[in-house]
Amino acid sequence: MNTIYITGHRHPDSDSIVAAISYAYLKNQNQIPAVACRLGPLNDETAYLLNRFHFDEPPLLEDARVRLYDLPLERPYVVEQDATIFETLEKMRRCHQPFMAVVDSEQKVVGMITTNDLGVIALADTALGIDLLKDVKTKDVAKTLDGNLVFDDEQLHLNGKVSIVTLSRHKADRYQVKDRIVIIGDDTASQKQVLEQGAGMLIIVWSGHVDEEVLELAAQKHCPIIISGHGSMNTSRYLFFAPTIQKLMSGSVHMFHIDEFMEDAAKKMRKDRFRAYPVVNDQHRLVGYLLKDAGIDYENKSMILVDHNEFSQSVPNIEKATILEVVDHHRINDFSTTRPIYFRNEIIGSTTSIIASMFFENSIEPPKALAGLMLGAIISDTMNFQSPTTTAKDIELAERLSQIAAVKTDDLAYDMY
Ligand SMILES: [Mn+2]
Numbered sequence: 001m002n003t004i005y006i007t008g009h010r011h012p013d014s015d016s017i018v019a020a021i022s023y024a025y026l027k028n029q030n031q032i033p034a035v036a037c038r039l040g041p042l043n044d045e046t047a048y049l050l051n052r053f054h055f056d057e058p059p060l061l062e063d064a065r066v067r068l069y070d071l072p073l074e075r076p077y078v079v080e081q082d083a084t085i086f087e088t089l090e091k092m093r094r095c096h097q098p099f100m101a102v103v104d105s106e107q108k109v110v111g112m113i114t115t116n117d118l119g120v121i122a123l124a125d126t127a128l129g130i131d132l133l134k135d136v137k138t139k140d141v142a143k144t145l146d147g148n149l150v151f152d153d154e155q156l157h158l159n160g161k162v163s164i165v166t167l168s169r170h171k172a173d174r175y176q177v178k179d180r181i182v183i184i185g186d187d188t189a190s191q192k193q194v195l196e197q198g199a200g201m202l203i204i205v206w207s208g209h210v211d212e213e214v215l216e217l218a219a220q221k222h223c224p225i226i227i228s229g230h231g232s233m234n235t236s237r238y239l240f241f242a243p244t245i246q247k248l249m250s251g252s253v254h255m256f257h258i259d260e261f262m263e264d265a266a267k268k269m270r271k272d273r274f275r276a277y278p279v280v281n282d283q284h285r286l287v288g289y290l291l292k293d294a295g296i297d298y299e300n301k302s303m304i305l306v307d308h309n310e311f312s313q314s315v316p317n318i319e320k321a322t323i324l325e326v327v328d329h330h331r332i333n334d335f336s337t338t339r340p341i342y343f344r345n346e347i348i349g350s351t352t353s354i355i356a357s358m359f360f361e362n363s364i365e366p367p368k369a370l371a372g373l374m375l376g377a378i379i380s381d382t383m384n385f386q387s388p389t390t391t392a393k394d395i396e397l398a399e400r401l402s403q404i405a406a407v408k409t410d411d412l413a414y415d416m417y
Contacts, residue, residue, distance in 0.1 A: 002302050004034040004324060007061055007315060008351075009308035012038050014046040018377035019306040019351040021055060022370060023327065026355065027304075029364055034304070037061035039315055045416060049376040052415075053369045064301050064314075064321035066262045068279050071298065073288025078103045079245065081110060085118055086144045086241035101278040101286045102249045108284040111249040112274075118248060121240050132243035133181060134160030138201065138224045141181075144242035145203065146229025150210050155222040158200040164236060165194060183228075183235055188214060195221050203239070205232045255280050258287050263320075266295040307351035309335045327354055329389075349394035350381030356397045365404060372405035376412055384413045 006024050008016020020036035027034035036058040042050070050057060079088050079100040092098055092115060102111040120128060136158065142149040159179040166185070175182075178198040184191055186207035194202065195217045202218065202225045204210060210225055218225050228235040255278045256265050269277065269292055276289045303318070304325040310333050311318050325342040326335070329351050346354050352374050359366050366374060378398050382390040385398070402409045 001033055002299070004032065004302045004304055005037050005061055005064075006034050006304040006306060007037040007039055008306050009313040010039045010315075012040055012046065013043060013307075013380065014049055014377045015350045015352050015381040016307040017042065017046050017058065018049070018373055019327065019355050020058060022352060022355045022366065022374050023304065023306055023358075025366070025370060026359060026362070026364065030362075035059070037315075045380060048416065049373055049380075053373040053376070055369070055373060061315050063261070064303060064317045064319075066298060066300050067258070068256055068260050068262060068265060068290060069258045069287075070301070071262065071290070071294060073279055073290055074276065076101075076286040076288045078107070078109070078286050079113065080105070081246055081249070082244050084140050084144055084242055085121060085245055085248070086238065088113060088245050089115075089118055089241065099276045099289070101253075101289075102245065103286065107286075109253070109255060109278050109280055109286050111251045112253040112278060113245050113249040117250065118245070120248070129162075129240055130160035132160070132240070132247060133162065134158050135247075136181075136243045138226070140244065141201070141203070141239065141242045142226045144238050145226065145235055147203070148227045148229070149224065150227055151215055151218050151223075151225040153219070153222045153224050156200065156224070157198075157222060162236065162239065164232060165190060166232070181239065183232055183239075185232075192217055195223055199223055202226070203228050203235060205230070205235050253278065256290060257281075262295070262298045262300075265290060266298065269295045306355070309333070309345070311335075327351060327358075329354065347391070349385070349387065349390040350378045352377040352381065353391075353394045353397050356401060357393070360397075360400070366401070368405055371401045372407045372412070375401040375405055375407060375409065376416060379409065379413045379416060384409075384417075 006020045008020050017038055024034040024036040038058045038060055077095045077097055077100060079091055079102055081102050081104055098115040100113055101109045102113055104110050138152050157179050161180045163175055163177050163180045164183045165175055177194045179200040181201045182194050182199040183203045183205060188211045191214045202223055205228045258279055258281050275292050278286050279288050279290050281287050300320045303321045303323050305314060306327045309326050309328050323337055323341055327344045329346055329348050348354060356374055375398055378394055382394055385395055398409055
């Protein structure tokens, strides 16, 4: 069930604030998730009453429309921009999420990557593979192959192509290996041969060890050596998952700010075809994902109005909210709804008196502090029972609240004025 926002009128007085607080309490007692709000700053009297009976100031409600932070968003899993394709796919699988926002070292969102973007690797487009592997980092290759980096060199010379030098009647000199990543077996002579021919990186399979003379030659030729943790089949397969995702991610991504109104986000989402959108905060960090489906069937806030019924007295965009109830003691002016609602309007001195009646009608006694607070609100709205709107019912209810709160009505009135 969605949270119900209970609010009094703009320029709130004590009756408006306390009616909202006490009615939210009553709803909560009946397992209904309601929260009291205010539409503006508290006056001194209300602040005094809240302080005296130890109640927090209700949160400010600025708009009846739903903002993204009001909605349940998908969890903010991200992947760093220097993550490998392998790591990214692993994380997507682990998180059951086929999309990830890509973040920089400060955790700022710089792009988005989906399983679709990564799927091109499986299609084995040669040109793309070459483009990705010519910038691959030695440590990423070693990591992806569960391998052991036995020699690294800063002066990489890779053209992005891969050769698998298999055991055969032909010697290694029959292969074109210059600047290529070479997957090779444990034959020392062949390893030295491809190094002499200018290989860019040696990945050794089916071996746990590299000869000293091979390492020396590799240093001369600036050719890193990795001992793969896999056989030749999986080594060649996983190798293409070693590049980082930077070239595959989409950098121009539609993001939303957490404070944006859902109706505005929904309009933007209708125009394109993404299924998930990153939602960021002021620091440009991810707080969650908004799914397109969520944008199609969202609802604005569910509200209960207390101590007022005119839209002009209520929260901005109240006409877009779902009004569930009105509890009030003012005249009815322009009120209309599309659906039937619970509407309780009484000729009585304060809205808090009506809420007090509802407690007793439901056989729920307000706690001591709340009873004191409610008594204060009734005293305030009836001008200590002197206003012409005061009824016998206000006096009777105030008497009951006074007993529960163990506060004398006259003492509280004296302290308030
Ligand atoms: Mn009132």
